[in-house]
Amino acid sequence: MIGRMSNQDAVALTRSLLRFETVNPPGRERDCARHVGAMLEESGFSIQYFEHAESRTSVVARAGGNDAKPPLCLTGHIDVVALGSRKWTKDPFSGETEGDRLYGRGTSDMKSGIAAILLAAKNLSKKLSGTPGIVLVLTAAEEGGCLGSQHLAQTQLLGRAGALIVGEPTSNYPNVGHKGSLKLYARFRGVSAHGSMPELGENAIYKAAKAVAKLENFDFQAKRHPIMGAPTMNVGTFEGGQGVNMVPDSASVGVDIRTVTGMDHAALLSRLKDILGKEAELDVFSDMNAVWTEPQQEWVQRVFEIAGRHLGARPTPKTAAYNTDAGNLLKVYKGVPTVVLGPGEPQQAHQTDEYCSMERIRQSVAIYEDLIRDWCRV
């Protein structure tokens, strides 16, 4: 009966989180973060709030803890993406349902995951004293650059963790990692002149164009990863010039590189510098290594077994297509085994009329509870 009640709460809790408008930009996660923090505080968690910018609030909550073994970390983000330009047929913030589907922005990505983490944590909070315990890292500003987790990693206040569960949408299927990302702008400068006298200027667009053409067939000199696949590079933006009758004195190219595990970002960056030439000024605005844990790792095998019991079949190793906060958190929780596992539907992330299966939300609470019990032996 208790299990049943908590399961119903999981959907209700997701709906209550949907009503906090945390669309990023601008984000404004503070109210939602304080609400979640107050809830955990009531269950006996110790709470810390962190703001990397005005009203951009992340929450770190702890329960239990001993010296013998570090806690299990569960993480998720409380911001959601914009509604997009297409019209929704469902209300994005009220939590409309239809059959097994719960609709709204963030149902899959990932307020359902946050709700399930909260509920599992709350249900077990009384039992965690004297055990390794758990730490919940609930972040602001994951969408568009993982700025909340980047800030948290820099504070040096995250403490330690022995394993990491990221509640991003996987339909509760444990994923053993995801690609890394290196995002940068390459800027080129020139000298402005009147468009009728180009010989008096120095054209920054020509410089950028010559440099960027060399990227099209960039050879990563990296082996294809058997599960993650190959690294990729995309030139996503090209900007320059202020008027057709002027010689442009600046141009900028936006590059998005997705790396696989084992690649050295610093070495990659230095190769890029060589290729783009010394006139290119590189501005790296996102740098997160790939996340990967060997599927044979002991705890990952436990996760496969526990999740497999709920899913009806033992999982096989897979990785997620998207990035997560794990890239930043692992800068602090160095080398800890990590799985991405959450109730959302991965293909529903960022969609119009986004939905999540209510059955999956309930299932994820049970899986998280089992994983916490297994870690803390309660």
Ligand SMILES: [Zn+2]
């Ligand atoms: Zn997400």
